Amino acid sequence: MIEAQGLTKRYGRTVAVNDLSFTVQPGKVTGFLGPNGAGKSTTMRMILGLDNPSAGTVRIDGRRYAEMKQPLRQVGALLEAKWVHPNRSARSHLRWMAASNRIPAKRVDEVLEIVGLTGVAGKRAGGFSLGMAQRLGIATALLGDPGVLLFDEPVNGLDPEGILWIRRFMHRLADEGRTVFVSSHLLSEMALTAQELIVIGRGRLIAQTSTRAFIDMASESAVRVRGPEMERLRGVLTGQGLAVRDVPAGDDGPAALLVPNSSTEQIGELAGRVGLVLHELAAQRGSLEQAFIQLTGGEVEYHAGALPGAGNGSPPAGTPAAPAQLTGPPTRGIQAAAADATRGGDAR
Amino acid sequence: MTLLTVERIKLFSTRSPWWCMIIATALTVGLTSIFAATTKSSDLPEFTPSVTQFAFNFGLVVMMVMATLAVTTEYRFSTIRSTFLAVPTRTPALVAKAVVVALLAGIVGEITAVGSWGIARLIQPDAPLTLDTAQEYRNVFGVGLIYLLSAVLALAVGLIVRQSAGAVVIELIYLLLLENLLPAIPRIGDHLQHWLPFAVGNNFIVAGQPETDDGPPAIEGMPFGPWGSLAYYAAVCVGLFVIGLILAKRRDA
Numbered sequence: 095m096i097e098a099q100g101l102t103k104r105y106g107r108t109v110a111v112n113d114l115s116f117t118v119q120p121g122k123v124t125g126f127l128g129p130n131g132a133g134k135s136t137t138m139r140m141i142l143g144l145d146n147p148s149a150g151t152v153r154i155d156g157r158r159y160a161e162m163k164q165p166l167r168q169v170g171a172l173l174e175a176k177w178v179h180p181n182r183s184a185r186s187h188l189r190w191m192a193a194s195n196r197i198p199a200k201r202v203d204e205v206l207e208i209v210g211l212t213g214v215a216g217k218r219a220g221g222f223s224l225g226m227a228q229r230l231g232i233a234t235a236l237l238g239d240p241g242v243l244l245f246d247e248p249v250n251g252l253d254p255e256g257i258l259w260i261r262r263f264m265h266r267l268a269d270e271g272r273t274v275f276v277s278s279h280l281l282s283e284m285a286l287t288a289q290e291l292i293v294i295g296r297g298r299l300i301a302q303t304s305t306r307a308f309i310d311m312a313s314e315s316a317v318r319v320r321g322p323e324m325e326r327l328r329g330v331l332t333g334q335g336l337a338v339r340d341v342p343a344g345d346d347g348p349a350a351l352l353v354p355n356s357s358t359e360q361i362g363e364l365a366g367r368v369g370l371v372l373h374e375l376a377a378q379r380g381s382l383e384q385a386f387i388q389l390t391g392g393e394v395e396y397h398a399g400a401l402p403g404a405g406n407g408s409p410p411a412g413t414p415a416a417p418a419q420l421t422g423p424p425t426r427g428i429q430a431a432a433a434d435a436t437r438g439g440d441a442r
Numbered sequence: 443m444t445l446l447t448v449e450r451i452k453l454f455s456t457r458s459p460w461w462c463m464i465i466a467t468a469l470t471v472g473l474t475s476i477f478a479a480t481t482k483s484s485d486l487p488e489f490t491p492s493v494t495q496f497a498f499n500f501g502l503v504v505m506m507v508m509a510t511l512a513v514t515t516e517y518r519f520s521t522i523r524s525t526f527l528a529v530p531t532r533t534p535a536l537v538a539k540a541v542v543v544a545l546l547a548g549i550v551g552e553i554t555a556v557g558s559w560g561i562a563r564l565i566q567p568d569a570p571l572t573l574d575t576a577q578e579y580r581n582v583f584g585v586g587l588i589y590l591l592s593a594v595l596a597l598a599v600g601l602i603v604r605q606s607a608g609a610v611v612i613e614l615i616y617l618l619l620l621e622n623l624l625p626a627i628p629r630i631g632d633h634l635q636h637w638l639p640f641a642v643g644n645n646f647i648v649a650g651q652p653e654t655d656d657g658p659p660a661i662e663g664m665p666f667g668p669w670g671s672l673a674y675y676a677a678v679c680v681g682l683f684v685i686g687l688i689l690a691k692r693r694d695a
Contacts, residue, residue: 143530144523145694160530171527177520179456186455194448194528194535234524 095120095273096141100150103136110136112297118275123268125288126277133297134277138246142171154242166195170235171244175227180220184211184230187219188237197238205233224251243267245276249283261287281386285309300389317361320350320374330368350374445538453512453542462508463550466501473497474558478565489569491581492651494562498585501554505547505589506596510609512543513600526695533687540683544593551589555582577650580668584647595679601686636665643675
């Protein structure tokens, strides 16, 4: 179990992590989610005693990392795959790590076997591909057979096969009763990997919740509706107390109305009761990425471009490219609606 | 003890320490053998044990670079973080590193010193190269101790600067330029020189040796005798290392 209490890190006048409190339970994969620059890595470094917090404490199973006698036996971490001397072999690297915590040398061969690096154990680590380096990092984390494991962006730069392998691997570790804490900036990846989520933006806690609840909350649905008599349609809908938004004509098609927090059944029946002709009636669900951007929108450290406006489906330069394992259906023009729905839940 | 093993594995599982050791030995022994082979027979009476060590500074610089790199490469490749993850109190790991690196530098220092002296005896058997006095023993065997302490100093600079090029440049500029230029300052220069660490450390080796044109020069009027000089030099090196330890403990890795 990991417990953070009021964790804060300042670099000069910049506040990287701001009064962060959370707990990570054993037996589950807990995702640590936030945009780039949100303070995930800094938090992980503070958990591991590499960075000193400006305020607050973080304890692992009740103790600070620096108080542990042989920490590798209790906590395993993969913060960055390339923390290896490029001219040192994988086996030498694991050998000195093991020796430092009196872990028997035969464990080195065991973990090499687990991650499938036995064949290249004698090769210099500098020549490893990113996937191999990532596996070596995981081998390092597993060296002391620890009950608590931390992974910082473990799937970054991996091919689909590697991503699947790591995901299954983390599930297995959690099923064995270990505490697994894994950071990512990809909600879609976390949706498949984590059962619990801790979401941060600009160093502040946005939510700690189960992944399912977070996704339901984040990606609220809306209904897109269009007909020849738009003004009458609008009147009927607002007459029922529904919020209605104009979607101007664009790439998605002609002008339409967007009704958040509604269903196609409800709107279809409303229109039918008053004899309105409809040309389009479609449910829309935001992709996890876009919902995530909305949730953390005010909390993103580095904007590369403007966020998209309502009704404009083309993603702007600043939107992270959707990865291959996209779980949400494609979306059109839901950003503004989702923003309204979630703004109230903002940490500020 | 386990941490000494760890640092030994780390040091010898990369190639650069080996290269540094080979270069340090080859440079000093090689230069001395050339010197010995080209000494005119009329100069032979002045070919003393002190003269066989004229090149020790070259090997010393190489071993200081090795000691600096032992810590700066850890920062360069972030293995220092792995080290601090394994030993979160940090100080024991760094002390172990200093012990391993310093011992290795000391051994290499003795090898270069005895090697230089031995090859000179082989090439010039008629030169007065027997070791009789305490001063002559210090001339040869003292070199290893200076290597050992200088390695601690170089490691400390690496720990403070945390960057290979920067740390090495600082050491070279100080050792090869500043220590030679500061004494040139009028009036206070000579006085200053008596307290410069490398000048004092050097005094441990050369104190009391007969006047010679070729060996490491002896400086007149040093404040300490040989062992006092060694203690002063050791205090400077260890003091700097303690500063490095405090910084390493306080700074984010």
